[in-house]
Every structure is written in structure tokens, then in C-alpha cells.
Amino acid sequence: MKHPSATPAADVDALFGLDALDTGAPPDECGSAGHDGVRGPAAEDRSSFRDSPTARRLLPVRTVYAEPGSAASARGREILARFPDAEVTEVDSHWRIPGLHGNEGNVERWVRVKGETLVLGERKTLTTRPNGRSADWIAPGASNGCAMACAYCYVPRRKGYANPITVFTNIDAIIAHLARHIARQGRKPEPNQCDESAWVYDIGENGDCSVDALISDNTADLVRFFRRRPSAKASFATKFVNPDLLALDPRGRTRIRFSLMPAADSRLLDIRTSPVDDRIAAAADFLEAGYEVHFNLSPVVLRPGWQEAWTEVLRHLDDVLPDRVKRQAAGEVIMLTHNRELHEVNLGWHPRAEEVLWQPALQQGKRSENGALNVRYTNRVKAEAVQALRGLVASHAPWLRIRYAF
Numbered sequence: 001m002k003h004p005s006a007t008p009a010a011d012v013d014a015l016f017g018l019d020a021l022d023t024g025a026p027p028d029e030c031g032s033a034g035h036d037g038v039r040g041p042a043a044e045d046r047s048s049f050r051d052s053p054t055a056r057r058l059l060p061v062r063t064v065y066a067e068p069g070s071a072a073s074a075r076g077r078e079i080l081a082r083f084p085d086a087e088v089t090e091v092d093s094h095w096r097i098p099g100l101h102g103n104e105g106n107v108e109r110w111v112r113v114k115g116e117t118l119v120l121g122e123r124k125t126l127t128t129r130p131n132g133r134s135a136d137w138i139a140p141g142a143s144n145g146c147a148m149a150c151a152y153c154y155v156p157r158r159k160g161y162a163n164p165i166t167v168f169t170n171i172d173a174i175i176a177h178l179a180r181h182i183a184r185q186g187r188k189p190e191p192n193q194c195d196e197s198a199w200v201y202d203i204g205e206n207g208d209c210s211v212d213a214l215i216s217d218n219t220a221d222l223v224r225f226f227r228r229r230p231s232a233k234a235s236f237a238t239k240f241v242n243p244d245l246l247a248l249d250p251r252g253r254t255r256i257r258f259s260l261m262p263a264a265d266s267r268l269l270d271i272r273t274s275p276v277d278d279r280i281a282a283a284a285d286f287l288e289a290g291y292e293v294h295f296n297l298s299p300v301v302l303r304p305g306w307q308e309a310w311t312e313v314l315r316h317l318d319d320v321l322p323d324r325v326k327r328q329a330a331g332e333v334i335m336l337t338h339n340r341e342l343h344e345v346n347l348g349w350h351p352r353a354e355e356v357l358w359q360p361a362l363q364q365g366k367r368s369e370n371g372a373l374n375v376r377y378t379n380r381v382k383a384e385a386v387q388a389l390r391g392l393v394a395s396h397a398p399w400l401r402i403r404y405a406f
């Protein structure tokens with residue numbers, strides 16, 4: 001499938017500011033930046049990466065929409081103090097901000113909005129939902145939206161693609177809710193695929209906690225809270241290496257899951273994120289800092305040569321990860337789920353992504369509860385691909401226990 005208006009790769013890079021994470025460190029022979037585990041920011045003060053020029057370039061916040069209660073809260077005041085030059089506009093609800101959310105406009109606007117705009121709101125509904133696959137529970141997240149712009153991301157589905165980060169400032173209420181929920185569970189009665197002994201809470205369903213930590217202490221507060229919960233563990237997936245998280249002393253009670261995919265796919269699809277090699281290179285530092293470090297092989301996108309490309313990823317993991325990381329690592333395999341509406345949006349700005357994401361011959365549709373048409377690989381295609389990927393893991397990274405494949 002060819003799209004005549006496809007954006008050349010170099011143009012896509014320029015469009016999305018993919019050099020935003022470039023810290024100027026000279027590339028080594030492998031083409032990755034020289035680093036000692038965490039790229040670039042290691043050269044800066046690790047205790048304040050979020051105040052570094054690199055982070056400021058990624059999130060040059062100029063506009064803040066804030067619910068009045070949020071702006072007046074302790075967390076809200078901290079955030080506003082971090083962006084003193086930003087223009088603050090009061091809004092009744094973080095859900096209804098005319099002209100901000102939605103798919104209208106062009107991608108330059110969306111990406112600018114994601115970096116330059118913040119929303120402060122209060123999370124009204126505090127509900128923890130059962131999951132059972134990646135985590136036992138999905139916690140009420142401390143944010144919604146993301147400053148990254150991955151082409152397959154489902155996070156913007158409710159607010160539209162131009163969905164900047166909404167920070168929920170009532171973090172104390174979220175943590176109090178979690179404390180009650182964890183206390184009610186008692187001890188985990190038996191091991192399951194989520195964890196041997198701890199109830200696992202996914203704290204980052206609708207965003208990326210590493211990116212959120214560039215803005216506020218919500219992620220830090222959650223990590224510190226779980227530090228004192230021996231029967232529970234926080235978990236979040238990330239595509240961004242934020243060295244500030246290394247200082248949080250999680251004492252094994254937070255699982256960080258670095259999402260991985262072949263570098264060529266990531267360059268095409270993982271817009272604005274840290275390079276995959278940097279995520280892998282950061283694993284040992286995060287383990288040493290007290291995190292449990294897992295890997296998400298996700299999303300797995302089927303395209304010509306996908307098995308060779310994943311073989312390369314797995315061999316690289318095997319080559320560079322120290323044994324101490326391998327001994328505790330586990331992985332999740334998540335096959336691509338796509339969506340017709342997202343497909344149509346993407347065709348307008350990033351049609352090259354759709355050349356690999358939208359594969360009607362391999363996919364089947366399924367109407368979701370909210371009426372959207374989700375698209376997955378057919379049962380047969382998916383089963384064969386999962387089996388093939390499991391085989392690749394067994395051959396090239398046999399130490400990587402697959403917790404589940406979906």
C-alpha cells in the first residue's frame with residue numbers, strides 16, 4: 001500500500017523535533033550517543049534533569065489551562081512555579097477546553113500543543129480496576145495524555161490526538177485511595193503472571209510516568225508511596241529515559257517496563273521518545289537504583305522482515321545487558337492493536353506509519369464498548385506471530401521470561 005503524500009523520514013524527524021533529545025554527546029562507533037548508561041543527561045546534573053536544557057526543549061510550556069481548584073492546590077502551585085512565564089487560563093473542566101483537544105488542524109500544531117501546553121485538573125473518579133494481564137490492578141492514573149506522539153498510541157482516544165498532558169493535582173487523594181485499596185487486599189494469596197508475591201498496580205495507563213516526572217512530583221510521590229507497601233508494587237511502561245527517576249529509591253517496589261521495538265520501527269512510529277538503544281542502556285542504572293526492570297516487546301508490528309528485526313533487538317539485549325539485569329527481567333509481548341479512527345487521522349499527517357500499521361489482509365475488526373472500530377491481527381496471524389516471537393526469544397534471549405503475550 002503506497003501513499004503518494006507519504007512524508008519522507010527526514011521530514012518526519014524534523015517535523016517532530018526528534019533531535020529534541022539530542023544532548024550533543026558525540027556518537028560512538030555504534031551510532032548511539034556516548035553514555036554511561038543513561039544518555040546525554042548523565043553529562044548534566046542528574047538531580048535536576050527536568051530543569052536541564054534538554055528537558056526544557058522537550059516541554060517548553062507556554063500555556064497552562066487550569067481548573068481553579070487545581071491551580072490553587074499545593075501540587076498545582078508547584079507546577080505553576082516551574083513555568084513562571086506560562087500564560088494561565090482558568091477552565092471549568094479539564095475535559096472541556098474549546099480548541100485544545102481533538103484531531104483538527106495539522107500535526108505541527110498537535111506536536112506544538114503537546115510540548116507547549118499543560119492542563120491541570122483534579123481526578124474526580126478514583127477507581128481501581130482489575131486487569132490480570134500486565135498488572136493485577138489498574139490504578140487511577142495521576143495524569144492523562146502524553147507529550148510523546150507515538151503513531152499507534154491509544155491514549156488520545158478520548159480527547160483526540162492533540163492531547164497534551166493533563167496533570168491531576170489531587171495526588172494525595174489518589175494515594176489515599178490506593179492505600180485503602182491495598183489494605184483491603186491483604187497479602188497476595190498465590191503467585192500469578194503479574195508477580196510472585198505482590199499485588200501489581202499499573203500507575204501509568206493513560207500516559208508515560210517518566211515524562212510526567214518532567215513536570216511534577218506525582219510520579220515521585222507514587223514511587224515513594226509504594227516503597228512502603230510490602231504487599232504491593234507499582235508498575236509502568238515507558239519509552240522515555242528520565243534520569244531523575246534514579247534518585248527516588250524505590251526499594252524494589254516499582255517495576256519500570258521499558259518498551260522495545262526494532263529501531264527502524266521505532267524511528268517511524270515512536271515519535272519524540274528516547275531511542276530504543278538508550279532505553280536498553282538505561283536498564284542497569286535503573287536496577288541499581290532499586291527498580292525492578294522489565295521489558296515490553298510492544299507493540300509488535302508485522303511487516304516484511306519483522307522477525308529479522310526482532311532478532312536484532314533480542315541479540316542486542318543479550319549482548320549488552322549485565323547478568324544482574326537478565327536474572328530479574330521478564331517481558332510482555334503485545335501485538336499491535338489499531339483503530340480505524342486513528343488510521344484515518346494518521347493518514348492525514350503520517351501516512352508512512354499507516355503503511356505498516358494498517359494491514360487489512362492480516363487484521364480483523366472488533367467494535368469496542370464505546371463504538372470505536374478496533375483492529376487486531378486475525379487470530380491465526382496473531383497466534384503464529386506470537387509463537388514465532390516466543391521462538392526468537394528462546395533462541396536469542398532465553399533468560400527473558402515472557403510473563404504474557406497478548
Ligand code: SF4
Nearest residue numbers: 146148149150153207
Ligand atoms: S509514550 Fe506511550 S503514552 Fe506517550 S504517545 Fe507513546 S505510546 Fe502513547
